Amino acid sequence: MSSDVQRMREAFRLARRARWETSPNPLVGAVLARRRMIIGRGWHRRAGLPHAEVEAIADAQRRGSQTKGATLYVTLEPCSTPGRTPPCTQAIAGAGIARVVVSATDPNPAHAGRAYRWFKRKGIDVEHGLLADEAAEINFAFNHWITTGLPFVTVKAAMTLDGKIATAAGESKWITSPEARREGMKLRHEADAILVGINTILADDPALTLRDIRRPKAGWRGPALRRIVLDPKARTPLGSRVLGEQTTVVVSRDAPAARLVKLKQQCRVITCPLARRGFRLKPLLRKLGQQGCTHLLVEGGGETNAAFIEAGLAKRVAFFYAPKILGGRNARTAVAGDGLPLARGLRLEKIRWRNLDPDLMLTARVAGAP
Numbered sequence: 001m002s003s004d005v006q007r008m009r010e011a012f013r014l015a016r017r018a019r020w021e022t023s024p025n026p027l028v029g030a031v032l033a034r035r036r037m038i039i040g041r042g043w044h045r046r047a048g049l050p051h052a053e054v055e056a057i058a059d060a061q062r063r064g065s066q067t068k069g070a071t072l073y074v075t076l077e078p079c080s081t082p083g084r085t086p087p088c089t090q091a092i093a094g095a096g097i098a099r100v101v102v103s104a105t106d107p108n109p110a111h112a113g114r115a116y117r118w119f120k121r122k123g124i125d126v127e128h129g130l131l132a133d134e135a136a137e138i139n140f141a142f143n144h145w146i147t148t149g150l151p152f153v154t155v156k157a158a159m160t161l162d163g164k165i166a167t168a169a170g171e172s173k174w175i176t177s178p179e180a181r182r183e184g185m186k187l188r189h190e191a192d193a194i195l196v197g198i199n200t201i202l203a204d205d206p207a208l209t210l211r212d213i214r215r216p217k218a219g220w221r222g223p224a225l226r227r228i229v230l231d232p233k234a235r236t237p238l239g240s241r242v243l244g245e246q247t248t249v250v251v252s253r254d255a256p257a258a259r260l261v262k263l264k265q266q267c268r269v270i271t272c273p274l275a276r277r278g279f280r281l282k283p284l285l286r287k288l289g290q291q292g293c294t295h296l297l298v299e300g301g302g303e304t305n306a307a308f309i310e311a312g313l314a315k316r317v318a319f320f321y322a323p324k325i326l327g328g329r330n331a332r333t334a335v336a337g338d339g340l341p342l343a344r345g346l347r348l349e350k351i352r353w354r355n356l357d358p359d360l361m362l363t364a365r366v367a368g369a370p
Contacts, residue, residue, distance in 0.1 A: 003033075003036070004073070004101055004130060005130065005131065007031045007033055007038065007073040007101075008031075008073050008075070008101065008103055008130050008131050009131070010029075010031050010038070010041070010073075011029035011030055011031045011052075011073050011074060011075045011103070012029060012075055012103075012131070012134060012135070012138065013029065014029030014030070014031070014041055014042065014043040014052070015027040015028050015029030015043055015044075015052070015075050015138060016029070016138060017029075017043050018043055018044060018045050018046070019189075019190065020189045020190055021045065021046050022044055022045070022046055022047055023047070023142075023192050023292070023294050023295070024047060024142070024145070024192070024292040024293075024294050025044060025047045025142070026044075026076055026139040026142040026143075027043075027044065027075075027138050027139055027142075028043065028044045028051060028052040028053075028074065028075050028076045029041075029042070029043045029044075029052050029074070029075050030042045030043070030052035030053045030055065030056040030072060030073065030074040030075070031056060031072075031073040031074075032056045032057060032059070032060050032065075032067065032070050032071070032072050032073075032097075033070060033071050033072075033073065034065065034066065034067075034069065034070040034071070039060040039063065039065035039066075039067070039070065040056040040057060040058075040059040040060030040061075040063070040065065040067070041055075041056055041059055042054065042055025042056030042057070042058070042059055043055060047084070048084050048085075049085075050085060051078070051079065051085060051088050052074060052075070053072060053074055053078050053088040053091060053092055054085070054088060054091050056072065056074075057091060057092070057095045057097075067095040067096055067097060068095070068096030068097075068098075069096065069097075069098045070095075070096075070097050070098065070099075071097070071098065071099040071100070071101060072092060072097050072099070072100045072101070073101045074100065074101070074102055074103070075102075075103045075104065075135045075138070076102070076103065076104050076106065076135060076139070077102050077104065077105050077106040077111075077112070077113075077115050077116070077128065078092060078100070078102070078115045079106075079111070079115070080111065080114045080115040080118050081111065081114075088115075089115050089118050089119065092119075092124070093119075093122050093124065097124065098124065098125060099124070099125040099126070099127075100119055100124060100125070100126045100127070101126075101127050101128075101130055102115075102116075102126065102127070102128040102129075102130070103128070103129070103130050103131050103132055103134070103135035104128075104132050104135035104136055104139070105128060105129075105132075107136075107139075107142075107143040107146050107147050108146050108147070109147070116128060136370070140152065140370055141190075141294045141295035142294050143370055144294075144315065144369075144370050145289055145293075145294040145295075148289075149286060149289045149290070150282070150285045150286060150288075150289045150313075151192065151193070151285055151288050151289050151293045151294055151295055151296040152294065152295045152296070152315050152316070152370075153285070153296050153298060153308055153313050153314050153315050153316070154187065154191065154295070154296070154297050154298065154314075154315070154316040154317070154318055155298045155305050155308055155309060155314045155316070155317050155318070156184060156187055156297055156298065156299050156317075156318040156319070156320075157299075157305060157317075157318075157319055157320070157334035157335070158175050158176045158180065158181075158184065158319075158320040158322070159175065159319065159320070159321060159322070159333075159334040160175060160321070160322055160324040160325055160326045161321055161322070161323060161324065161325055162325050162326060162327060163333050163334050163335075164326040164327075164328070164331040164332060164333060164334075165301065165302065165332050165333065165334045166203075166301075166331065166332040167326060167328065167331050167332075168328050168330035168331050168332070170203050170332075172203070172204065172332075173204075175320075175322045175324065176320045176321075176322045176356075176359050177322070177356065177357075177358060177359050179356045179357065179359070180320045180322070180356045180359040180361065183320070183354075183356060183361055184318075184320065185210070185211060187297055187318055188210055188225060188297060189210060190295065191225070191295045191296060191297035192225075192226060192292070192293045192294055192295050192296065193225065193226035193227070193228055193288065193293050193295075193296050193297070194208050194225055194226070194227055194228065194296075194297045194298075194299055195227075195228040195229075195230065195296055195297070195298050195299070195300060195304070196208065196227075196228075196229060196230070196242075196298075196299055196300045196301075196304065197229070197230045197231075197300040197301055197303060197304035198229060198230060198231040198232070198233075198235055198236060199301050199303065199304075200299070200300055200301050200304070201229055201231070201236055201237075201240055201242060202235065202237075203301075205237075205240055205241055205242075206241065206242060207241040207242060208225070208227045208242050208299075209225070210225050225246065226246050226247075226248065226293065227242055227244075227246055227247040227248070228247075228248050228249075228250060228288075228296075229242060229247065229248070229249045229250065230250050230278070230279055230300070230304060231249050231250060231251055231255075232251060232252040232254065232255065232274065232278070232279070233251070233252070233254065233255055233256070233259075234249065234251045234255035234256060234259040234260055234263055234269075235259075236249055236263065238262055238263070238266060243266040243267045244266070244267060245267070245268075247266075247267040247268065248267065248268045248269070248270060249263055249267055249268070249269050249270075250269075250270055250271075250272050250279060250284060251263075251269060251270070251271055251272075252271065252272070252273070252274045252279070253271055253273075253274075254274075255271075270287070272284050272287075277307070277337075277338070278303070278307050279307075281307060281308060281311050281313055282311065282313065285313060298314070301332065301336075302332055302333045302334055302335055302336030302337070303336050303337060305334060305335050305336075305337075306335050306336050306337025306338075306339075307337060309335060309337070309340075309346055310337050310338065310340060314346070314366055315365065315366050315369035315370070316363065316364065316365050316366065316369065317346075317348065317362070317363070317364055317366070318361070318362070318363050319334065319361070319362045320356070320359055320360070320361050320362075321359060321360045321361075321362070322358070322359050323358050323359070346366060346367075347366070347367035348364035348365065348366060348367065349364065349365055349366075349367050350364060350365040351363075351364040352364065
């Protein structure tokens with residue numbers, strides 16, 4: 001393995017240290033090397049804080065290392081325009097760095113390649129594309145959001161082997177094991193928002209909070225998980241555990257005005273247009289994207305899950321299977337709706353199975369999704 005590859009893999013490792021904390025910014029790691037030694041390491045810790053390149057330079061300077069003539073390895077093209085922080089390109093040039101090795105190009109079409117051109121004008125050697133596929137994978141949700149304006153949508157469900165999420169009478173706790181539920185909680189941690197339908201609220205009264213998994217470090221305080229409820233007629237009970245300042249209830253224009261007055265006292269309420277069988281979801285996703293939501297986790301019942309799948313908006317599925325069979329023509333299924341024709345059935349790729357004894361976990365991308 002070449003030294004360039006080794007150092008870029010170290011930059012990936014650093015980038016992942018900030019999982020769940022940087023949204024709506026991407027995960028980025030950087031390594032500064034001089035001759036055969038790494039002299040500085042850094043990663044972007046949170047939106048608004050210094051970027052990975054600046055952290056790596058500062059780390060080298062704290063150690064008394066000379067940055068002039070060094071090589072910088074960074075997982076994403078450095079920013080070249082001012083935002084919450086000054087452009088990283090200027091910090092890199094100011095540190096006298098002679099060579100920059102980049103993994104992934106900025107996915108934003110307005111910025112892509114701009115840093116490379118800037119470096120060349122300044123006489124700094126630049127190379128890009130090293131392990132680019134790996135770099136894209138650690139920021140799959142951000143990349144989708146920045147190029148489409150829509151959050152990346154993961155549909156999650158826990159079910160029996162015959163695809164049931166509840167009995168006909170509504171019994172659903174607990175289908176899967178504690179280990180599977182912990183993995184499901186990790187999915188919440190990587191998302192910006194979680195969405196359910198009103199039937200889930202009425203049946204289970206879920207809190208939809210973050211819990212049950214070990215924090216990456218002591219004192220961790222990641223971004224609060226936003227909660228979204230699709231509720232056309234504003235039927236969410238005022239005593240529901242889901243209500244609070246981080247909750248948005250999506251209603252239609254037909255929702256009773258008196259109910260809305262009371263609901264708005266406990267949460268945020270927005271109105272979205274209806275389609276034939278529920279809300280028009282793409283305008284809702286666009287609105288969420290404008291609010292900085294890069295990754296949406298759909299944990300709805302069968303109808304809500306189906307709505308996203310049938311509309312072509314689901315980009316990933318995360319299905320948990322318990323070694324049980326419920327049967328029953330009226331038992332509730334993980335994906336209901338009208339269904340798709342066989343020729344248009346949702347095709348999956350990048351399939352991964354995990355054994356969560358005694359359960360199984362399937363994660364897969366919808367074909368064509370980033």
